[in-house]
Amino acid sequence: MRTATPLALCAALASTALLAGCGTETAGGSGTPAASATCASASPVADPSGRTWDNVTLVNRLCGPSGAPVTEFEVTNTEKEALTFTITFALMNESGQAMDNTTRTVESVKPGQTVRRTLDTDDEPVVARERPARIIKVRAVPADEASSGSGTCPPSGIRVTADRGDAAMGLRVVGLHLLNCGTAAYRVEGYPGLQLLDEGREPVSGVRILHGTDKISTGIGGDAAPRPVTLQPGESAYANLAWRNTTGAGDAVNAPYARVTAKAGAAAVTVTPELDLGTTGRLGVGPWTKDDTAAR
Template identity: 60%
Template sequence: MRPAALLAACALAASTVLVAGCGSENAASGSRAASGSPTCASRPPTGDPADLKRDGVTILSQGCGPSPSAQTEFEVTNTETEPFTYTISFEVRNGSGEVTSNPHRTVASVAPGQTVRKTLELGEVPTAGARVRIGKVRAVPADEASEVSGKCPPSGMRITTDEGDAAMGLRAVGLHLANCGTGVVKINGYPRLQLLDERRRPLTGVRILDGTGAISTAGGPDAPPRPVTLRPGEAAYASLMWRNTTESGTPVNVPYVRVTPKPGSPTAIVTPELDLGTTGRLGVGPWTKDRVSRPATPDGYSGGRPSRTPGSTGE
């Protein structure tokens, strides 16, 4: 996080919450704090309810943290019947309404009926009138959550996705499997996927293909699946590829994907946000060992992009 800048004022906006400014003077009275530390009063949010409350997440107030850094306070309420893990994407906008950053926060294992209050540090905000709103909320059953910063799942396999690449309507996302446990993980073939909608219901009408060659041959011919052995700290990846062409029909967007890394293994739900257009096809590459060196300790793999060397194989 960049060094925090001194913010000039605390203000409110009609449509979104204004990030509180932190200066060397008290924001409410205009006087310097007795300790000489920057202070500013916590402000209640006002504005468009859709910007402040969405999918179980509510922005509560804003103020200054222990350092001169903007922050926002929010809470998450689980209305489901089982524990859920929530990932919230916020939008920080400057005085002109431009998005300047998209901080994320994951709140893990919120029990049914529980409300959890958290503070999100926003760091340096470019203007005193910056505004923060809820951008997107993704909620996954806790026993299928597989986020990087959390504990290693009982299976010893952590499933994540990277940010992907896009060019001329062609899309690609890396699906990553990390051995975060203490034993050896052996995989072979293709990950099995179930596409889910906004309410995590199965989507139909999309063909999931073994291999990506039917989508594009830009990366060369499809490599055949080979057995992959992962020791603790090692990882593998599989490429997801599609085209987001939109012609006749209704475009299909897939926020959630349930992944089965190998037959009989526990599933994990990831949120790659697939914009499949109207093509009705998604290509899936085979598991391939990631050649990037990783610490060989439990929880040592921190995610990231795979090493996409053509023709690389597992052990």
């Protein structure tokens, strides 16, 4: 991008996530920043390790409107369908230690498309911290199956999401959440449908999906008998997933993705519960239960 605008205009535009960076120009589409009259030249990320992961690359820390470095990243879709990417970054200190993590989602990247974004947002001004970053995890799902907790309500009228879960002594519990964001009542009964997928989003075999979490552990909220649940607009339900990550003989199974169908015939939504199933070969699934604590 070529710019000759004053630095003040650069500052006004910098909050737009679509901009690659202000006060710089990229020569020949190579991604290498050239010197600019409006800000100082930028230096590459000091530590090259962790700069590229699954078609996501940290690019040079370009000069932002304040003159401080801005960490940016590029996402390239090499597949044949539109993908939504969620990238987890570690923010490092000067000693190279990870201080905290942050995630960014890039929606609906078309096949063959490369999209550049900045780590800076109004809520998390990474530029103010002046920290280098490192990619630690990339998840990509088909755009038409992407899970979203905000934005426009999907045509199905429901949102399906997975929470961050809880872990203790090898026991894992993650909640699936079903929100009626539509305008009509939505009825479910029984258990959510699940298809487990590996890192390459290929089906995982050899795992028994059990109805009821009591077969994994008791007292974790997924052992009740299924009952009909009717959700009015704004109401939600949940279903717990439970497993143990015990590792014994054989190969450990990791299934970061799960395709979830709220009920028979519903559109699938791909979530990322990060199922580290070890060699147990079992996943317990609780029934849909109305969430009476959720605010409408």
